[in-house]
Amino acid sequence: MRKNMVVVEGSYAVAHAVKVCRPNVISAYPITPQTHIVEDLAQFVADGEMNCEYINVESEFSAISALIGASATGARTYSSTTSQGLALMHEALFNASGMRLPIVMTVVNRALSAPINIWNDQQDSISQRDTGWIQLYAEDVQESADMTPQIYKLAEDEDVLLPAMSCMDGFILSHVYEPVILLEQSLTDEFLPAYDPEFVLDTKNPMSFGAFADPSTYTEFRYKQEKAMGVALEKIEKIANEFKDIYGRYYGGLIDGYVLDDAEIVIMAMGSIIGTVKDTIDELRTEGESVGLLKVRSFRPFPTEAIRKALKNAKVVITLDKNISIGKNEGALCTEVKACLHNTDNRVPVIGFMLGHGGRDIPINIIKKIINKAKLVEKGIFIESEFADLREDLA
Amino acid sequence: MSLLKPGHRGCAGCGDAFAGKFVLDALGEDVVIVSPTGCLEVFTTPYPESAWGVPWIHSLFENAAAVASGVEAAMNALGKKNNTKIVIIGGDGATFDIGLQAISGAFERGHDITYICVDNEAYMNTGIQRSGATPLYASTTTSPHGKVSIGNPQHKKNMPAIIAAHGSPYVATASIGYAPDMIKKVKKAAQVKGPTYVHVHAPCCTGWKFDSSKTIEVGRLAVETAMWPLYEMENGEVTNVRKIKNRKPVEEYLKVQGRFKHLFTMDGKNEGIKKVQAIADWNAKHFGLE
Numbered sequence: 001m002r003k004n005m006v007v008v009e010g011s012y013a014v015a016h017a018v019k020v021c022r023p024n025v026i027s028a029y030p031i032t033p034q035t036h037i038v039e040d041l042a043q044f045v046a047d048g049e050m051n052c053e054y055i056n057v058e059s060e061f062s063a064i065s066a067l068i069g070a071s072a073t074g075a076r077t078y079s080s081t082t083s084q085g086l087a088l089m090h091e092a093l094f095n096a097s098g099m100r101l102p103i104v105m106t107v108v109n110r111a112l113s114a115p116i117n118i119w120n121d122q123q124d125s126i127s128q129r130d131t132g133w134i135q136l137y138a139e140d141v142q143e144s145a146d147m148t149p150q151i152y153k154l155a156e157d158e159d160v161l162l163p164a165m166s167c168m169d170g171f172i173l174s175h176v177y178e179p180v181i182l183l184e185q186s187l188t189d190e191f192l193p194a195y196d197p198e199f200v201l202d203t204k205n206p207m208s209f210g211a212f213a214d215p216s217t218y219t220e221f222r223y224k225q226e227k228a229m230g231v232a233l234e235k236i237e238k239i240a241n242e243f244k245d246i247y248g249r250y251y252g253g254l255i256d257g258y259v260l261d262d263a264e265i266v267i268m269a270m271g272s273i274i275g276t277v278k279d280t281i282d283e284l285r286t287e288g289e290s291v292g293l294l295k296v297r298s299f300r301p302f303p304t305e306a307i308r309k310a311l312k313n314a315k316v317v318i319t320l321d322k323n324i325s326i327g328k329n330e331g332a333l334c335t336e337v338k339a340c341l342h343n344t345d346n347r348v349p350v351i352g353f354m355l356g357h358g359g360r361d362i363p364i365n366i367i368k369k370i371i372n373k374a375k376l377v378e379k380g381i382f383i384e385s386e387f388a389d390l391r392e393d394l395a
Numbered sequence: 396m397s398l399l400k401p402g403h404r405g406c407a408g409c410g411d412a413f414a415g416k417f418v419l420d421a422l423g424e425d426v427v428i429v430s431p432t433g434c435l436e437v438f439t440t441p442y443p444e445s446a447w448g449v450p451w452i453h454s455l456f457e458n459a460a461a462v463a464s465g466v467e468a469a470m471n472a473l474g475k476k477n478n479t480k481i482v483i484i485g486g487d488g489a490t491f492d493i494g495l496q497a498i499s500g501a502f503e504r505g506h507d508i509t510y511i512c513v514d515n516e517a518y519m520n521t522g523i524q525r526s527g528a529t530p531l532y533a534s535t536t537t538s539p540h541g542k543v544s545i546g547n548p549q550h551k552k553n554m555p556a557i558i559a560a561h562g563s564p565y566v567a568t569a570s571i572g573y574a575p576d577m578i579k580k581v582k583k584a585a586q587v588k589g590p591t592y593v594h595v596h597a598p599c600c601t602g603w604k605f606d607s608s609k610t611i612e613v614g615r616l617a618v619e620t621a622m623w624p625l626y627e628m629e630n631g632e633v634t635n636v637r638k639i640k641n642r643k644p645v646e647e648y649l650k651v652q653g654r655f656k657h658l659f660t661m662d663g664k665n666e667g668i669k670k671v672q673a674i675a676d677w678n679a680k681h682f683g684l685e
Contacts, residue, residue, distance in 0.1 A: 024472035025465060053468035057461065058500030065458035065497065069429065069465030072452050075472055077465075095454050201427050201450040201466060203479055208445035210453035212437050 005179040010141040010168065011036030013180045014080075014106055017148035019044050020188040023104075024075035027055040027066040031085040032118045033170040034108040038080055060085035064092040064103070071101035072209050074200035076152070079103070082170060083110035086124045090131070096163045097132025097225060099210055102155035102195075103163040106148070109271065109322075110170040111358040119359020120170040121322040122271060126299075126332045132225050134164035134232055135300040137270040142180045143251045144168040146243065149183065149192045153239050156195050159231045169272040169322075171359065183247070191246045229301040236298050254303035255310060256295040259285060263292025265371060266311060268337060269320040270296045273362055277320070280367040291371060296333065304340040311341065314348050318374045320367075320388075322356040330354075330385040349377050352385030360389060398424065398448035404438040408607025410597030410614065411435045411486070413571040414513040418484060421581035424449060426480045427466055431459035431489035434520040435513065457493040459483045460501035460510065467506045480509060480585040487514040487528035491552050502561035502590040509584045509591045512554065515599035523602040527552040530622070531674065532667055533654045535602070540657040545667055550674070558592040559628050565591040566628040571598070572614025576625065576637065583627075596623045604653025616648040621675040624682045639684045645672045 008016075015037045018026075026045075028038040044050040053070075057063045060081050067077040081089065086107060096103050107125045111117040125135055136151055138144040147166045155164040168174060199207060213221060237253030244250040258278055260266065267277050274295050284291045294310050296303070311317055321331020328335065334352030341348065351374045356362045366389050373383060398419035405412040411434050419426070430436040430453045439446040440453065454462045463483050470476040485494060490512040501508065517535045518524040525538040529547045534540045538547035559566045565587040569577035577595060584591035598613040600606065605613055617623035618637070622645060625637035646668060649655040658667045679685055 025468045027465065027468075051472075053472045055464055055468050055504065057464070058496060058503070061458065062461035062464070062497050062500050065454060065461035066465035066468065068454045068458075069452065069462035069467075070469035070472075071465075073427075073466050073469035073473070073475070075465075075469035077469075091455060092458065099454075201452060202475075203425050203427065203450055206424075206448060206450045208440055208447050208451045211440040211442040211445060213442045217442050 002181070004181050006182060007177050007179050008182070009036060010144060010173045010176050010178070012040050013141050013145040013182065014148060014168065015040035015044070017145040017183045018078050019050050020183045020185045021149050021152050021192060022076065023052055023078040025053045025055065025067065025070035026078045027057055027063045027070070028079045028081070029057050029060045029063045029085060031060070031082055033110060033174045034080045034082045034085070034106070036174065037106060037108065060088045061092060064089045064096065067103045068092065068096050068099065068101055071096070071103050072099065072201050074195070074197055076156070076195040077103045078105070080106040080108060082108040083112055083124045086128060087112060090128065093128055093131035093133055093163070098221060100161040100228070101163060102161055104148070104152050104155055105163070105165050107165045107167045108170045108174045109167055117358040120172050121357045121359065122167070122169070123323040125165055125167050126323040128165070129300060129332060132162065133300065134162050134229070135167060136164070136298055137167045137296065138173065139251065139272060139274040139295065141173055141176060141178050142249070144173055145180060145183060146247065146249055146251070149188050150239050150243050153192050154232060154235055157231070157235055158198070160228050160235060162225070162228050162232060167271065172272040187246050191243060233301040233303065252295060252297055254298040254306045256297060257310060258293035258295065260292040260294055260310060261313070262290065264290040264315040265318065265374065266292050266294050266314040266316070267318045267320065267371070268294045268296060268333060270299060270333065271322070273320055273322065273356065276362055276364060277367055280364045283364065284368070284371070302336055302340070307337065307340055308344055308346065311346060311348060316374050316377055317348050317350045318370060319350060319352045320370070321352060321354045324354050324357070334385055349382065351377065351383050353388040354385070355388040362389070399439070400446045400448055403446040404441060405434070406601050406607065408600040408610045410515055410571050410599050410610050411513050413610065414511070414595050414597045415439070415484060417571065417574055417577050418482065418511055418581050419449065421578040422480055422482065422585055425478055426482055427452070429459050429463040429466065429481065429483045431483070431485045431494055432456035432520070433486035433489055435484060435486065437520055456489055458497050459485050459489060459494060460497040463508045464501045464504065464506045467508055481507070482585065483508065483510045485510065485512055486520070487512060487516060488518045488526040490514070491527035491554055499561065502558060502563055505589055507588055507590070509581070509593065511581065512592070512594045513597045514594060515597045515602060516551070517602050519599050519602045528554070531671060532658060534657055535654065540661065545661065546657060555592065555594050555628065559631050561590070562631070563592055564589045564630055567592070568594045568596070568623065568625050570596040570614045570618050570623055570625060572611050572618060573625065580627065602654070605651050609651065613648070613651060616643070616651065619643045620645045620648040621679040621684050622648055624678045624684055626682050633682065636682045636684060639679070642679060642685060645675050
């Protein structure tokens with residue numbers, strides 16, 4: 001363990017990262033497995049370690065709504081939620097992005113009811129795909145913590161001004177204790193400038209926020225949000241490099257590769273499953289298999305060009321999804337990767353596997369089974385997309 | 396000129412527009428207005444125009460009290476609060492129905508905000524559908540009178556009492572028919588620290604079906620018949636009521652409005668009017684209006 005590392009819970013590492021970002025207003029409502037983050041933040045405030053307003057609201061809907069008001073007033077804002085809480089926020093998520101308010105939220109990914117389930121998958125944030133929020137997915141606790149100032153810098157960039165979700169897998173990352181470097185206040189102050197927006201609710205310069213747009217103007221609001229996502233696409237890479245210069249850590253920008261360049265079989269995934277995939281690849285590489293990983297950090301904006309480039313030499317692409325679009329029999333990553341390759345000459349087969357729903361464990365042998373199934377494509381047996389780990393006795 | 400600028404798209408004779416104007420007349424420039432979705436929101440801000448001469452924000456239908464909580468918290472955190480008032484102006488649907496949870500949360504937390512409910516007793520923006528504020532027997536598009544219906548079957552919810560039960564230091568009812576009284580109460584509500592509430596009765600000529608020149612008159616009739624009692628509550632106790640000299644029978648209020656017309660023409664009409672009169676009698680007795 002390196003000298004400046006400490007063993008803390010994932011939630012603490014993230015709460016600490018939020019603290020050094022100096023938010024002015026926090027608003028949150030408790031829901032498992034997000035609770036430890038907001039409890040740690042409440043304790044920082046109670047101990048006088050944070051100079052911010054902490055609003056204990058009566059629902060997630062009011063949590064995000066309070067931040068809409070606070071952000072429009074010029075505050076740096078933070079919330080965290082998951083699953084049902086995020087679903088409850090749905091309407092307000094569109095509203096925050098439409099008003100171009102750079103609210104930052106940690107989504108501690110969890111399955112949705114029914115049946116009620118408190119464990120991890122990524123159905124919650126994936127289901128908010130089209131709300132106009134930036135979505136980044138972290139692989140481990142250190143990346144979750146480090147993603148926090150990065151995502152503030154991105155969201156608050158004057159050419160971006162979009163709300164952003166930093167996604168971390170529930171329990172697997174939020175409740176694990178592992179060695180991390182807690183973000184230094186001095187480095188964070190150097191990395192992340194104060195938030196000083198041009199347009200705020202100000203009695204000396206009155207402006208109207210949230211006007212009514214008719215068909216003659218509405219389209220261009222959406223167009224400008226999309227354009228801002230395009231700017232974010234460039235800035236994510238730039239900000240990751242700036243972070244590297246100051247803190248010395250780097251996780252890739254939009255995407256990251258692991259023994260990717262010569263890989264014939266490329267596995268694509270997001271979040272904590274990446275670690276298991278890397279271990280699987282290490283084992284298979286010693287056995288001579290040509291397998292590599294393409295980690296997707298940014299799901300929104302979706303890195304179409306970067307993925308096209310990274311898959312240039314792939315013979316088979318496997319996507320791993322901890323979600324499902326019911327009725328399409330595919331996870332979202334699968335659908336998006338297929339779509340991003342469609343208008344290219346690259347006709348590489350993309351095979352989707354859905355797994356890890358409701359917190360079901362994903363051991364190495366399941367990843368190996370998936371790879372073996374995907375290899376059947378070489379024998380002409382094509383699988384479109386399927387559940388990777390069904391229990392025969394219940395299915 | 397008023398801080399709610401002319402040229403907005405409100406109906407001629409709109410009670411909401413009077414209310415918005417009176418609120419700004421009372422509070423001046425040092426105010427941030429939060430509006431939930433509703434008539435006043437829609438007709439004052441057709442992008443890129445805005446009638447608001449003060450900072451104004453609209454987010455959604457059901458979250459204005461939470462948005463205002465965030466504005467207040469941010470102003471405190473950024474050291475910008477000083478004497479600035481944070482005031483919500485919401486319709487009855489946003490207040491009685493869809494936004495009630497957020498209001499309850501904000502009042503319980505004790506933010507320094509003032510909530511003004513501009514009550515026109517139905518969802519007028521969407522076309523006169525009933526709300527929890529619609530009075531007994533009013534005919535609306537979703538509580539129409541018909542062969543087996545006498546109109547809205549429910550009583551109007553007692554919203555000021557619900558707010559008072561949260562421990563609000565100042566709750567008042569007002570009417571656009573009595574502008575000086577309303578302005579005085581709005582000023583007081585903004586001056587009292589903590590979450591305060593003014594419930595403004597605002598007749599809607601379009602929804603209540605009366606001539607657009609009669610808005611103030613209809614507002615006054617509601618008060619003069621005790622259908623809309625004017626009072627103030629401080630820390631849960633009624634501390635002031637506006638007395639009525641020569642209380643008028645409710646027929647005088649009902650007969651000028653199309654939404655109650657059926658009460659005068661349908662079978663058993665006297666029973667219906669009698670029940671409405673009983674509401675006015677209860678108000679008169681409960682608040683000691685006479």
